Structure formats: C-alpha cells, structure tokens
Amino acid sequence: MAVLFRKKGEGWFLLNVCGCSPPAQFFAKSVLTRMRDGNILEVVSDNPCCAESIVGMCEARGDEILEQDRRQGMYRFKIRKLDLQRAA
Numbered sequence: 001m002a003v004l005f006r007k008k009g010e011g012w013f014l015l016n017v018c019g020c021s022p023p024a025q026f027f028a029k030s031v032l033t034r035m036r037d038g039n040i041l042e043v044v045s046d047n048p049c050c051a052e053s054i055v056g057m058c059e060a061r062g063d064e065i066l067e068q069d070r071r072q073g074m075y076r077f078k079i080r081k082l083d084l085q086r087a088a
Contacts, residue, residue, distance in 0.1 A: 002020075003015070003016070003017055003020055003027055004016040004017075005031065008042065011036070011038065011039045011040060012039070012040045012042070013031065013035065013039065013040070013041050013042065014041075014042045014044070015027055015028060015031055015041060015042065015043045015044070016044045016045075017043070017044070017045050017047075018044060018045060018046040018074070019046065020045075020047075023047065023049065023050065023053055024043055024045040024047055024050040024053065024054060024075075025050065025053040025054050025056075025057040027043075028041065028043050028054060028057065028077075028079070029057055029061070032061065032063060032079065032081050035081045036081070037081055037082065037083040038080065038081065038082075039080070039081050040066070040078055040079065040080055040081075041078075041079045041081065042076065042077070042078050042079075043075075043076070043077045043079065044074060044075070044076050045074070045075045046073055046074055046075070047075070048075070050075050050077075051068075051070070051075055054075075054077050054079075055068075058079055062082050063079050063080060063081050063082050064079065064080040064082055065077060065078070065079055066078040066079065066080055
C-alpha cells in the first residue's frame, strides 16, 4: 500500500503508513520537519514496532504526543510539532 498524506483541517494532517515497509517514524519525521510549529500530525500504522519508535522520535525531537491509541491492530498517534528553540 502507498503512503497516504492529506490535510484534515487547518493545521491538522493525516499520515497513513499502513502496509508500508519503511518504519512509520521515517515518514513521520520527514513530514514533521516540513510542518509549522503547533501543527498536528496524525500517524496511523499497522506495524507494532511503531509504538516505541514514534515515542522515541518525539522525545528526541521535542514534539508532544497528544494521543496514542491501539485498536484492532492499528496504531494511531496525534503529535503536535513543537519548536525546541522556542520551548527552551
């Protein structure tokens, strides 16, 4: 399956990486780098490894996980991009 990226609303984006071989955090990091401070990225993956990798990526980048959920083998994260320079 191909990566799906779309705008859900003002400052809110969806990244669906279900069925993709590269890890979810690879795509999420790439998208977050291009997003504006304060925007929300919703990441959906079916890869069990994404739970740890997304959390670790957000901790390393300084982004905030607003929600984390697992249902029926799907992992969903809502991440707010934070500017580390501004947060310090």
